[in-house]
Amino acid sequence: MKKRLSRFLNWTILLGCTILVCLFLGIILFDIFSKGMSSLSWGFISQPPTKGMTHGGILPAITGTLWLTLITTLFAVPFGIACAIYLNEYARPSVLTSMIRASIRNLAGIPSIIYGLFGLALFVQALHLGTSVLSAGLTLGLLSLPYIITTTEEALKRIPDSMREATLALGATQFETIKDVVLPKALPGILTGVILTLSRAAGETAPILFTGVAFYINGSTTSVNQEFMALPYHLYMLSTQHQSIEQVRPLAYGTAVVLILLVFVLNIIAFYIRFKQRTQQ
Amino acid sequence: MDQIKLSAHSLNLYFGQKQILKNINIDFPKNQVTSLIGPSGCGKSTLLRCFNRMHDLSSDAKIEGSIKLDDLDIYDKKNSVTEIRKRIGMVFQKPNPLPKSIYENMSYALNIHQFPKNEIQKLIESALKESYLWEEVKDELKKPAVKLSGGQQQRLCIARTTVLRPEVILMDEPCSALDPISTRKIEELIVSLKKDYTIVIVTHNMQQAQRISDKVAFMYLGELVEFGNCQDVFQNPQNELTKNYVGGHFG
Amino acid sequence: MDVKKRETTDWLLKQLFKAIGLITIVLLGGIFMMLIYNSIAFFAKVNPVDFFTGYQWDPGSVDGNYSILPLLASTGLVAAGSMLIAVPLGIFTAAFLSEFAPGKLQAVLKPVIEMLAAIPSVAIGFLGIVLVGPGIAKLFGIQNGLNALNGSVLLAVMALPTIITISEDAINAVPKTYREASLALGADKWATLFQVTLPAALPGLIAAVMLGLGRALGETMTVLMATGNASAMPGGFLDSIRTITATIAIEMGEVPYQTTHYFALFAIAAVLFLITLAINFLGEYFANSLRKFQA
CATH class of the missing domain: 1.10.287 (Helix Hairpins)
Structure with missing residues (x-):
């Protein structure tokens, strides 16, 4: 009898914890979507803010985030993939290789605000790129690098050696083997990792705080040397820094909805690619 | 006397501290099929992979001694490994077609080795015919190679190797993943190929070794125990170990 | 050629x-x-002793007080609070997922956890302002819900996906034979879980907690938005606090280049960097010891 009671209790505790975790997601989504959907309209995403940001939309924040993510991608993806290729395809176990791996693991654990400081010191000040979407994008690129390397390497690891041997035995060089067989075969896995990393980067705020993000810019960002608005920073600003916070709350909710939708769409694309790849095999 | 095509001299191979091959000396005669037999773990596949430098990729493999293709020392640093692999083709245990179409599987090596474009079509056709695959696939060359049956895939892998007109073909238990009918087809193919190529094949199947080989090499614990004509090794083995193995007492 | x-x-x-x-x-x-x-x-420019022993972070004052202690205490308090919530919740959820949840349920729960991980920190901070903070204020009958407790709850939500995922891997990595041995001796599923599986997975669970803790310590936006930003020494969970990350975020945008204040922000960042580095090393050490134990 006592045993059954304790078993029941155990079961309840474990299930309860799991339900609570799901509930967290439910509450977050419910609160933001129930209060934010009413702010969404075509005008909200296609117009710049007006009247001291108490009216209008969030167009420049959307385009700014797209700019930022584009620069992050252009920088982090080729470098990340190249590094993963070196580690998985060329590198032999050595002191150097384990140093690279240790660096990657530690880079992934560094707080994002420290990347912000590094971006400020390196890109904004030392390289004179100024506070700009370029500086911010490169900073986010550095932050994303370890994740892209890790996920790409995992995708490369899943390609069996027999695939590589097939072309090597035909007299292909290692690079030809990578280019013609390994990369095409690993592409869905690499893409999944890249998209998930970018969705993370798009939602980051701390690294862009001192590297180029702006409260408000007139018009949209048109060149990489300009400052820019970004969705996560816009949400931060509307919810803490605006002079009439209560008045702009609906706009803040609307921004949160757009930001979460953007991140979820990227995640769903990544899940879809992964799902398709799994069912094909 | 047979003309020697490929040979190993005082070959030792270590994986880390462990010695896998011990002082192997062997000559493979031209245009004959030589089978490497022996219990699993005896080093026969490891030996086979020495001949086209497949161990280059494993970081802890260390090789001593020499391997010669005619008079070319294949481990000499001056010699290009890609050239050597073009001359010494390899077919693996499990069929491993490239994730491309049948045609691209055949044309891949021709393209990277820069064969003249106008010859490619002809070369592919004749190699596929040689592997008895042409009639089965000629209307669907654009189909992904992985859609073929296991036996067809393996014959494609053989054709993909022969299309380069190599001098030697190494085969690492090419039938172990196949059904009996496909195995028979591949065996016939191997026998028919020997007029043009020197073939070294690893097999654990005694009947197969007897059916297809001219020469047989028996290996045990990293050493070459006995090497001779197929009939001699099977009917009249000199070594006690060989006798027990071919007699089916262990392995 | x-x-x-x-x-x-x-x-x-x-x-x-x-x-x-x-x-x-x-x-x-x-x-x-x-x-x-x-x-x-x-x-x-500033004596390290003052930096590590003083009680005030007040760079604006005439003589400039640069003590990291209140910031460090804030950071530690909010992170410790988040672990108190997230560790039991995360490990029990992971145990449920790997030992008891049927395959179909797993297929639903995994994406839920991944989606939770995907929500930007700024959105979680926003909820701290509009939902969790006011809730805490009401619950405890206080004026302002933007305090350490608020931050801890939010950071717990953010650390959960990390803790759950890695704990689950650790639990799955425990050899099946351990469980079978225990079950064969007549222990039921629960005794097996609490007395065999979880202890065997302990190094991995510690690694999971370390990585979760690293994430909580390094998080900026959530604590910046939701903990009130009072740079005084915190007295408890209902006090407003200001972490190292939030201090950098607030002040870096305003300090003149290469002043003492500017350098001070790098100094507190260095301390944070070393702490997270140490935690990552610890986590890695435990993760490795798990791998060794499997081999």
Whole structure:
């Protein structure tokens, strides 16, 4: 009898914890979507803010985030993939290789605000790129690098050696083997990792705080040397820094909805690619 | 006397501290099929992979001694490994077609080795015919190679190797993943190929070794125990170990 | 011949890939050097003893008080609070997922956890302002819900996906034979879980907690938005606090270049960097000991 009671209790505790975790997601989504959907309209995403940001939309924040993510991608993806290729395809176990791996693991654990400081010191000040979407994008690129390397390497690891041997035995060089067989075969896995990393980067705020993000810019960002608005920073600003916070709350909710939708769409694309790849095999 | 095509001299191979091959000396005669037999773990596949430098990729493999293709020392640093692999083709245990179409599987090596474009079509056709695959696939060359049956895939892998007109073909238990009918087809193919190529094949199947080989090499614990004509090794083995193995007492 | 060209290309690209691989070491070294260089500039002006023992962070005052202690205490308090919530919740959820949830339920729960991980920190901070903070204020009958407790709850939500995922891997990595042995001896599923599986997975669970803790310590936006930003020494969970990350975020945008205050922000960043580095090393140490135990 006592045993059954304790078993029941155990079961309840474990299930309860799991339900609570799901509930967290439910509450977050419910609160933001129930209060934010009413702010969404075509005008909200296609117009710049007006009247001291108490009216209008969030167009420049959307385009700014797209700019930022584009620069992050252009920088982090080729470098990340190249590094993963070196580690998985060329590198032999050595002191150097384990140093690279240790660096990657530690880079992934560094707080994002420290990347912000590094971006400020390196890109904004030392390289004179100024506070700009370029500086911010490169900073986010550095932050994303370890994740892209890790996920790409995992995708490369899943390609069996027999695939590589097939072309090597035909007299292909290692690079030809990578280019013609390994990369095409690993592409869905690499893409999944890249998209998930970018969705993370798009939602980051701390690294862009001192590297180029702006409260408000007139018009949209048109060149990489300009400052820019970004969705996560816009949400931060509307919810803490605006002079009439209560008045702009609906706009803040609307921004949160757009930001979460953007991140979820990227995640769903990544899940879809992964799902398709799994069912094909 | 047979003309020697490929040979190993005082070959030792270590994986880390462990010695896998011990002082192997062997000559493979031209245009004959030589089978490497022996219990699993005896080093026969490891030996086979020495001949086209497949161990280059494993970081802890260390090789001593020499391997010669005619008079070319294949481990000499001056010699290009890609050239050597073009001359010494390899077919693996499990069929491993490239994730491309049948045609691209055949044309891949021709393209990277820069064969003249106008010859490619002809070369592919004749190699596929040689592997008895042409009639089965000629209307669907654009189909992904992985859609073929296991036996067809393996014959494609053989054709993909022969299309380069190599001098030697190494085969690492090419039938172990196949059904009996496909195995028979591949065996016939191997026998028919020997007029043009020197073939070294690893097999654990005694009947197969007897059916297809001219020469047989028996290996045990990293050493070459006995090497001779197929009939001699099977009917009249000199070594006690060989006798027990071919007699089916262990392995 | 062209073989030469192909093999040269191969060699060149290999060197290129290697050089790019080296960038990761340079990057880590660069971040470290930047922090150290600026910290040295700071300690040339401010006594390290004052930095580590004082009670006030008030760079605006006339004589400039640069003590990291209130910020460190805030950071520690909010992170410890988040672990108190997230560790039991995360490990029990992971246990449920790997030991008891049927396959179909797992297929639903995994994406839920991944979606939770995907929500931007700024959105969680926003909820701290509009939902959790006011809730806490009401619950405890206080004026302002933007305090350490609020931050802890939010950070717990953010650390959960990390803790759950890695704990689940650790639990799954426990050899099946352990469980079978225990079950064969007549222990039921629960006794097996609590007395065999979880203890065996302990190094992995600790690694999970360490990584979760690293995430909580390094998080900026959530604590910046939701903990009230009072840089005084915190007295408890219902006090407003200001973490190291939030301090950098608030003040870096306003300080003049290369002033004492500017260098001070790098110095506190260096301390945070070293703490997270140590935690990552610990986590890795435990993760490795799990791997060894499996082999």
